[in-house]
Amino acid sequence: MKEASRFEKMAARCWNLLNEGKPFTPIFVVGTMTIYHAADLLGGHASAWLLGLVAALPLFFIYYVYDYPLFLRNYLWIPYVVFLIIWSFADAVLLFLAAALYFFFTVFFWGTLYYHLRIGTSWWNFTRFWKLVLKNSDSTSGNAQEQLPKCFLLLSVWEYAYVQAGQGAPLVPLYGSLVLFAAGVWLFSWVLHRYLFDWKPDVIPTYTDNVPVPAVPVNDKVYVIVIDGMRKDRFEAANAPFLKRLRAHGTEFAQMETVYPARTVVCFTSMFTGTYPFEHGIRSNMVWKLGAKVETIFDSLRKIGKTGRLLGIAHLVDSFGDDVETVTAVMPNDLADRYIIERAKRIVEEQTPDLLVVQLIATDQTGHSRGVLYDEYIEKIEEADALIAEFVGWLEERGELDRATLIICADHGQADGIGGHGHLDEGERYVPFFMCGPAIEPGKRVDEKTSLVSLAPTIAYLLGAPYPNHSRGPVLVEAMRKEKSNDETEAGHRFFAGA
Template sequence: MKKASTFEKIAARCWNLLNEGKPFTPIFVIGTMMLYHLPDVGNVHHLQLLLLSALVVLPLFAIYYVYDFPLFLRNYLWIPYVAFLIIWSFADVKLLLLAVGLYFFFTVFFWGTLYYHLRIGTTWWNFTRFWKLVLKNSDSTSGNAQEQLPKFLLLLSLWQWAYEQPSVPLGQLAVFYFAIFLFAWILHANLFDWKPKEITTYTNNVVPTTAINDKVIVIVIDGMRKDRFEQANAPFLKSLRANGTEFTQMETVYPARTVVCFTSMFTGTYPFEHGIRSNMVWKLGINVESIFDSLRKVEKKGRLLGIAHLVDSFGDDVETVTAVMHNDVADRNIIERAKLVMDEQDPDLFIVQLIATDQTGHSRGVLYDEYIQKIEEADRLIREYVEWLEAQGKLDNATIIICADHGQADGIGGHGHLDEGERYVPFFMYGSAIERGKRVDEKKSLVSVAPTIAYLLGAPYPSHSRGPVLTEAIRKKGNDENAKSDRLFTSI
């Protein structure tokens, strides 16, 4: 399987400019205005007016960049637009129709059909479903029609209105913008209340000790929604869970973006501290130690096999895989590469990211059969990999952790602002050092992953690790029943 090329890494970062809602809105609005005024592009006076009127709209660009309006908050976005129509009675119908047409062409045909066909082999007919997913998507990405439409309709209308005015009433506009800012601030202060509670202290629930395990294998099924996992026919994974320790209330971090979640999982802390706040990474690298840094302190090695996005956080600790391949072979190729990395490098910690479930959710939706089929495919591939590890003697004293980084909501499999299906993820541990048949119902957080790995491998906790070690899962000394290695995976 090919590694992600330099071009793919750069392209992935560029794509996030169009995928993340914050940068998409200004890019789309500016691009639409340029196309609308293309016939006058050679007129210097016209260009000057266009630039001057753009300055008039900058405060609103800033407000909409600072404040997301995900989930039910997006319903309130129509109020400022209706207020504009009432106050100034202005609507350039041609401009607005152009904008709506361009938006749905970009999301439904360019992104949902052409892009996914070329990248992961989705059918050319994907637009027949994708338009419904865009209308239902609740997360603050470019694919959230109910958030993007009122934003860009107001921005374009204000810009075109300012362009056509012989004299712009700046005082009125200042009052209007202040009202929108106050409106957004009040909404977020009183209604934006669903973020997970952050742990305020650093990891201190157990003192690091000598290594319990020789290896820890973490398999992250990207975007695996918890309730859909329960509905899937996944006998191997569910047997690992039944014979290990399950954490039934494992909570992801906020915002639940892949790069944010992986960074929090393997540093043990939150975006405000490690510095990765979305998939759109403006500054490469993290501000704190990772689990890979901790392992180096005790002369051990960790590797992460994942997509190009993760290089933005972990740099050379990532063994990249290309995400440009048919989705039906993506996880198969990743598992084959995982065998190769384990065989050639033999890391003490090995993290493997499976991507087909997440990609199916984004391209085809999470509430369709294709999504469950990818979970079932992951179950078969993980069984194959675990049996291969056993045959290679890599599991004699190892812990296996199976989890997702986040769930996915309805629509285009959106995730970030913790809609239904995103917040809680499957999470269970299995191995000779792990309690068998145990279920922990207390709420936990994915920031506990890094310190738990450090504890198992006898390494210091990462510098800013806040999650408590998941000691509930770790077998107490002298518990002979749990110490038995019954080769579960070969008996299913």
Template sequence: MKSASKFEKFAARCWNLLNEGKPFTPIFVFGTMLLFHFHDLKDLSAIHDLFLAFLFVVPLLAIYFIFDFPLFLRNYLWIPFVVFLIIWKEASFPLLLFSAGLYFFFTVFFWGTLYYHLRIGTSWLNFTRFWKLVLKNSDSTSGNAQEQLPKFFLILSVWEMIYQETPSWLDENILKLFSFYTFVLLFAYILHRNLFDWKPAIYHEYTNNAPNPAKAISDKVIVIVIDGMRKERFYEANTPFLDSLKENGTEYMNMETVYPARTVVCFTSMFTGTYPFEHGIQSNMVWKLGIKVESIFDSLRKVGKTGRLLGIAHLVDSMGDDVETVTAVMHNDKADENIIERAKKIMKEQDPDLLVIQLIATDQTGHSRGVLYDEYLQKIEEADAHVQQFVEWLDREGKMKNTTLIICSDHGQADGIGGHGHLDEGERYVPFFLYGPNIAKGKK
């Protein structure tokens, strides 16, 4: 199986600019306005007026960059747009229709159909389902239609109004405009102060310090992270091998992910033992590479042990050279199978004391096809077979004699395009269980 190339790592970072809702909104608004006024760009004075008008919407873009409106908060986003229409009674309906059409073309056809077909082999007819997932998605990504539409309807309307008016109009309305921006800022602040109340409480104390044993409990630890495996869907799936590990090991029934529940954030917290505000990775869009704290891989090096993380290119942004990358550009039916083969190669050639494996097919199916369909259960069941094959291979190689297995997920997945991050139903609680000769059997 190929590693992620330098180009794929670069492309993954670029894609996050379009995937994460905060950078997507200004990029989409700017691109839409340029396309809509493409015929004006031949005139230097029109270009000057267009970009001058853009400067006056920067405060609005900043407000929407600072504040997310996930889950039910997005329902309130139409209020500023309605207030704008009441005050100025202006809206370019051709521009709004053009922007809505461009948005659904990008999400449903470019992203949900072309992108997923080329990257993981989904059907050319994926758009027949993906439009429903975009409308249902509640997380603050670009694929959240109910959050993105009112945002760029308002920004585009303000920008177009200023662009079409004369300089004298701006002189007369500048105070009214910035009073409106003040209203939007206070509105967003009050909403988040009073209604954004579902984040998990932060633990202010660390795990009790138990006495260090004189000898290591296990010779090896292998962590298999089934990315994006929603907990109740896992319980519904037919997974005899994982069920056997779970029932003959120790299962943690209330294991939570962190906030925001993005893959890179979750993996970083899992292998540093800290919160995002401490380790510095706040989303999949990593503005500054690397973490601010010590990782488990750093800790292992201090005592002469080794660890490897086998995963997709995104994880390099936080964990750097401790990641052995796999390409995410392959048919989704082959992804986990190839990852397991790569894991065998690492165990043969490097034999690390800690190996972390990220299985990605379940997550990718959730994003491309939704989590409430049979295809999602099928991918969980395939993951069960891959884990069984790998553990049986480890046993034959003599690498299970004093090894602890940890099976978990980094986050769950919500309805829609398998969105995760802001802890909608199905995101927060994750499967987590341990199995091994020194792990209590049948304990919950």
């Protein structure tokens, strides 16, 4: 399997400018206005266009700051209706152009051409994707119910100011009235987010201190397999016998909560630093400044002469740099996880890392391209189950699991629509998470709420490494096996082969 090339890494960052909702909104609006007024701009008459842009800038800023997650997006039409009432202005042709361009981009360019070229989705994918875009609730550009009212208001304010400036209207009263309107939109947004946006996970206020790192490592190895985007209830519906046997013979954390926003690079960074976006600095898949601001579990391992590797897609380089073994995401989706598992075997053979994290991507990609409430999504979970069974069996044959812990989890779930994740809609918040191995309590279920920020300190505890310097998650000590007899320990060693 090829590594992600330098071009692919740069292309992934560029794509996130269009994929992430915050940068998409201004890019799309500016692009639409450029197309709509192309003749004026080419003819050298850009002054009114620029004056209109200046009038709309306060609203651009407000809509960059405020996402309007989940049901809050229903309130986005209120500022637009207020604008229509006050100024009685609407350019129907401009709004129609914007809607046409938006659905062309999301349904045909993204949902059909992009996914066909990247992962081999059918040329007919648009017949389903339009429904997914209308239902999607996540923080990407594919959230039609959030993006359309934002773009309509921005375009209307810009076009209104453009027309007025072109007619020679006095600029001071024009700008004054629009600034007052923008101030009202800001106050409206602040009130909504202050009093209605109340579903973010609680932040753990202190750093990891619930148990000291043991003087002697509990394990020689830790293997973490992250099935990207595996929704918890769809995992339960899948025929995944191997993973469910592993869960039954290990410790399951039934209320494992992801972080906000539940985007892949954000979640992975929190999982392997032990802290939250406000501290590690990765707030979306669009990473403006590369590298986590705090120590990662890989930094902690280096302090004691141990090694860790993360096998994953190009996006993760933005947070973890050289600790990532990249895989290309440009391949048929039916082959992606198979190639990743084969690459994982080579890493074990050639590098023998003390910690290996493997990101399986096919489930997430199917959710995004085909939706999570269809059979294709469950089939990808079932394929992951078979591949993990093969990989674990291969590790067992090599003796790699004699003193090892295996952790299976997802980084986030997925909501309806285009496999939405980000705002913690239904299906996103809680993820499958279980641990097994000779050091782990068998047949145990923990029902108390826990957080994925506990993964990094738990790995550090198992391998005898210091906790990352900003780790806040408590070590998952509930999973740790108490002292056992030699016979019981040997039974734990034999478990993986039996599973």
